[in-house]
Amino acid sequence: MSRPVSAEGEYTSLAGAGLGLRRSLLDSLADLSTADVNFMEVAPENWIGVGGRFGKKFRSYTERFPFTLHGLSLSIGSPSPLDLEFVKAVKRFMTEHNIALYSEHLTYCSDNGHLYDLLPIPFTEEAVKYTAARIRQVQDILGCRIAMENASYYCAPEQDMSEIDFINAVVSEADCNLLLDVNNIYVNSINHRYDPVAFLRALPGERTTYIHIAGHFDEAEDLRVDTHGSDVIPPVWQLLQEAYDCFGVLPTLLERDFNIPAVPELLEEVNQIKSIQASAQKAASGEEVLVRE
Amino acid sequence: MNDPTPVFQVSQHTLVAHLRNPNKNRAPEGIEDRRLNIYRELIYNNIENFIASGFPVLKDVMSEANWHAMVRDFIECHESHSPYFLEISQEFLKYLAFSYPSRPA
Numbered sequence: 001m002s003r004p005v006s007a008e009g010e011y012t013s014l015a016g017a018g019l020g021l022r023r024s025l026l027d028s029l030a031d032l033s034t035a036d037v038n039f040m041e042v043a044p045e046n047w048i049g050v051g052g053r054f055g056k057k058f059r060s061y062t063e064r065f066p067f068t069l070h071g072l073s074l075s076i077g078s079p080s081p082l083d084l085e086f087v088k089a090v091k092r093f094m095t096e097h098n099i100a101l102y103s104e105h106l107t108y109c110s111d112n113g114h115l116y117d118l119l120p121i122p123f124t125e126e127a128v129k130y131t132a133a134r135i136r137q138v139q140d141i142l143g144c145r146i147a148m149e150n151a152s153y154y155c156a157p158e159q160d161m162s163e164i165d166f167i168n169a170v171v172s173e174a175d176c177n178l179l180l181d182v183n184n185i186y187v188n189s190i191n192h193r194y195d196p197v198a199f200l201r202a203l204p205g206e207r208t209t210y211i212h213i214a215g216h217f218d219e220a221e222d223l224r225v226d227t228h229g230s231d232v233i234p235p236v237w238q239l240l241q242e243a244y245d246c247f248g249v250l251p252t253l254l255e256r257d258f259n260i261p262a263v264p265e266l267l268e269e270v271n272q273i274k275s276i277q278a279s280a281q282k283a284a285s286g287e288e289v290l291v292r293e
Numbered sequence: 294m295n296d297p298t299p300v301f302q303v304s305q306h307t308l309v310a311h312l313r314n315p316n317k318n319r320a321p322e323g324i325e326d327r328r329l330n331i332y333r334e335l336i337y338n339n340i341e342n343f344i345a346s347g348f349p350v351l352k353d354v355m356s357e358a359n360w361h362a363m364v365r366d367f368i369e370c371h372e373s374h375s376p377y378f379l380e381i382s383q384e385f386l387k388y389l390a391f392s393y394p395s396r397p398a
Contacts, residue, residue, distance in 0.1 A: 045376055046378060075376075077305075078305075079302040079306065111305065113373040113374060116336070117335050126300065126301050154328045154332065219331065223327065
């Protein structure tokens with residue numbers, strides 16, 4: 001069966017500024033259009049198999065907005081075998097809702113059973129090979145590249161290599177894409193004491209499908225927790241700007257999972273993404289003019 | 294003959310065992326405890342929250358100590374195979390039916 005093609009014919013490619021859709025937002029975002037929010041994202045784990053009233057409402061969103069999936073339970077770095085039934089369910093879900101992009105975290109969340117939280121894969125050569133092979137297996141089943149996210153982490157057991165080398169090695173060996181999370185870079189740069197801009201610049205921009213931005217929690221001066229429960233802070237906005245300067249303007253999505261404010265306040269942050277994108281675009285085309293002259 | 298478990302997986306099993314039950318399983322060496330504590334709390338609170346919202350009456354009738362002992366036992370002993378968060382309640386029912394109490398009182 002061929003994939004359904006949307007009327008606009010553009011639903012497979014993301015652009016502009018997006019917002020994570022949550023069950024609690026289904027009613028309050030119902031009147032928005034793609035002029036307000038250019039694309040949306042959900043965790044497939046929260047929607048696969050959901051029918052009835054919620055399923056119908058969700059369908060009304062996937063019919064109106066371009067969507068991307070951001071998974072939580074793939075457990076790509078787990079010592080246990082991949083859950084292939086789950087991967088196939090994701091594939092059916094993508095076809096059913098005409099969603100072309102599946103992203104996941106470069107983490108694991110299970111040993112012999114799920115813990116439902118994301119843990120850091122040990123940064124070792126062996127783990128690179130193992131994880132990359134599993135990403136390739138998922139890509140083979142889905143028939144497309146997936147985007148792996150640079151995840152936040154609070155400790156790094158069994159670390160043989162740097163985080164940046166680990167990410168780059170996995171992405172290159174798996175031949176997959178990157179979901180670049182600027183908040184995670186910021187959080188990790190504090191938690192693990194590195195320069196966030198140097199880290200950002202070392203990521204593979206040409207493989208970056210889209211960007212995530214979010215707020216976090218200050219556990220301590222030197223320890224930040226990636227909660228998605230507060231507003232984006234200025235240094236993280238700055239890192240977004242830096243990412244555009246470095247890699248060009250990329251589709252960017254606001255993640256907000258807790259303490260969700262009223263819609264106008266939420267849209268203010270989405271609009272801030274748009275305005276940073278517009279000024280980066282302008283700066284870039286200005287440079288082009290200069291080069292041509 | 295099977296290959297030995299890779300070093301990074303041994304480390305994963307150590308970390309996860311500790312997170313499942315920190316009182317019973319030693320923390321991985323050389324890691325600051327407050328950093329591990331973030332994971333301990335994230336995991337416990339998240340799962341406890343899902344079970345509490347799925348079984349409010351059960352939580353109500355149990356003493357707080359027994360409730361938390363049961364949730365801890367679930368996290369430690371039950372292998373949840375469902376990738377779906379909404380099915381954590383079903384995993385908990387399976388635990389109640391087949392494993393609870395998994396250790397003598």
